[in-house]
Amino acid sequence: MLQFTFFRMLRKYPAGPVSEDAVLLTCLFIPAEGHRRRGLGGALLRAILEELRGRRVAAVETFARKGSAENPSGPVEFYLKHGFRILREDPEFPLLRLELV
Secondary structure, eight states: OHHHHHOGGGGGOTTOOOOTTEEEOOOOOOOOGGGTTSSHHHHHHHHHHHHHHHTTOOEEEEEOBTTOSOSTTOBHHHHHHTTOEEEEOOSSOOEEEEEOO
16 A cells, blocks of 8 residues: 555554545644644645545545644544544544545
């Protein structure tokens, strides 16, 4: 799988693997805490989803972190708020999915 070529650590996520019909979102992170909770992440995510829908991508998946915003892909709560569902549960990094078509 091509994703393992670029993201070798994916094999270590117990909730994996990412579905064949999905694009993997690996990083959506606002590093400066002072800029968080201002809608920037939501705006970025909406733009990404719009682009993927335009390309007729079936779904997007991400490994989000439970209980912490300190993760490159962001916290689980963020994605749940934006319509994602937990595809595969994990105590720390569940796999979340959003159907696009």
